[in-house]
Amino acid sequence: MAVLEINNLQAEVAEEGGETILRGVDLEVESGEIHALMGPNGSGKSTTAKVIAGHPAYEVTGGEVLIHLEDDEFGEDFEIPEDLRTWNLLDLEPNERAALGVFLGFQYPAEIEGVTMVNFLRTALNAKLEEREELFEDDEEEEAESEDTNEDAAGYDTSPMEGDVEEGEVGVAEFQEILQEKMEQLDMDEKFASRYLNAGFSGGEKKQNEVLQAAILEPSIAVLDEIDSGLDIDRLQDVSEGINALRDEQGAGILQITHYQRILDYVEPDHVHVMLDGQIAQSGGPELAEKLEDEGYDWVREEAYEAA
């Protein structure tokens, strides 16, 4: 089990005189839980997601984002030493955060021409596994590892067609099977595997692809930024099933950022939070989302200002 703990997170746009966006966000997401983060446009929902993942466009000016891991978080064979079970994500590169099990599902995923889905996903999976080893191994092992790497760099002894397969890496054939299975679950056409990453994908296909990536990379905590926008009802159901499977089958914790109640009919949240002006203004259970659907955000704003 993993816990994502956000304390008093403050951030501004990373340029001179950049606008302050987050004004002290507090939030805690455990694996196995689904949290919905709602709020009007410009309240800081997407910024929260991007700061968690380490987007360079934002500068953190205060607070912390911690992840707490248990010793068997990455499977039974991977024991995490006691002193390495809590990390402050803000000290880490985006890829290191990914290696610790944090996944960001993008509202507008990048389109990368010339890079096939299958190549990208296998590379990402192996990069994550490798980075994970590096984060958790002690210095001695690290030295041994770097010697190995030098030897590898001296040349490929396998066919260049296959490339290097290092120990612990997921090979091409093995990965094909994983990918095929996950795509079937998400009702995705197998042709997707050979298409270029998001290039020419419809809005719905992109969202499906984000969920597919989460399914393959098996995060502890998945932050999904408006994964429901621009989806027709069929696709919304597919995507929702995928999200539920992330939690039910992989035990991931989900932070679901959304404008609408609609997706919450399919992905039922345990907790609902309302964000206003860069802070969490109100938290509650699923009933809170229904109230927001009926009454909008004004009452939250009023309550928040009264409290202040």
Add this chain to the structure above:
Amino acid sequence: MSSDQDHLQETDTEARFEFKKEENSAFETEKGLTEETVRVISEDKDEPEWMLQRRLRALEQFQEMPMPTGWPAAPDLSEVDIADIVPYIRPDIETRGGAENWEDLPDEIQDTFDKLGIPEAEKNALSGVGAQYESEIVYQNMQEQWEEKGVIFCDMDKAVQEHEELVKEHFMTKCVPPSDNKFAALHGAVWSGGSFVYIPEDTTVNMPVQAYFRMNSEGMGQFEHTLIIAEDNSEVHYIEGCSAPKYSAFNLHSGGVEVFVGENAHVQYSTVQNWSKNTYNLNTKRAICEAEGTMEWVSGSMGSKATMLYPSTVLKGPGATDNHITIAMAGEGQDIDTGAKVYHNAPDTKSTIESKSISKDGGRTNYRGLVHIADGAEDSSTAVECDALMFDNESTSDTMPYMEIQESKVDVAHEATVGKIGDEDVFYLQSRGLDDDDAKQMIVAGFIEPITEELPIEYAVELNRLIELEMEGSLG
């Protein structure tokens, strides 16, 4: 002739040349390019009189022509000292285009071979050190297979001796005459080595004809000439050089490539070249394409201090097609000026140009293109697409497409994009677990994918590795 005999003859030639050097002290001290130098080269190669005369005529033209000037933003060639060129020719002939010992190569080159993971024997061959017996045997076998079909593939010097009529008719006559430009004239005067390919009518050579080993171990010089003749209804894919670096102690490379595409024939010429960073790479490459023929140029230009290279195609017969795919990469202090030229001289001709460039660390890339559609070349079409990728704000990329359209019933399209490598794209890949370097490399690999997919796998892998090496250390 067995490879042993080949080798013996080669040694013999070198010995003769040594002898000549002693006898001819004028050549020793001569500075600049003179008639005598050209005569010595020709005599050393035991060339027929007509070739000597062509060389001498080219020399005259070279001396008459001024250095090219006047192109907007053309690379600076002021350092190219013609007076210094000639003394450089001799070591070229003596060592057949490379160093004598592996250890004599610059560290940078040795290092690159190591990182590419190329075995020792192959390294020696690629760098021009020693003869590559094993690969010669392989080559010999392939050659026999081709010979049965009437295909000729040999080095250019040998072609002058053994296929004189074919060479005499085609060599720098109607495709790339020495009068084309100053460096074509220089090439015509001092050319040496290169490949000769002849594909008879109705013949398909399935396997790419690779100059992978041969170019480097035997004929690979600074002024190599490639002559490809594909008769009607024939098909061949010729690959020149390799993605391994071309080491040269010289500061000027001026190659020439001539391709004759017969009616309904199909020629693909692919090359990935990486020159040492002190080289001025000034080449002339041209194809003449008859009716319904197809010419395809696939080229990757890396390395060099400055490159000026614009492979061109003359679409001479109706229905002829030309496709260009080029990629250029420029790093610190490099000016890579490449593009394409197409002449639509007949109706129903088609051309596509896809040009990609990457610049980083203050390097400059430029697409310089010319599409000419002659009056009467109706129903012709051309589509030009240039994409530039820049790594930082110091690097530059220009696009200079030039279109001369003299016929109204044609279809012309040009599209250019210039972009900095996107922070959002990099972040997206990083959020999936790739580190900064790997993310950028993946984006670049995707960017050049249209060219790598046209190459045999080993070239594609090496091209990708080369670009990774070029990017190493400049990132993060």
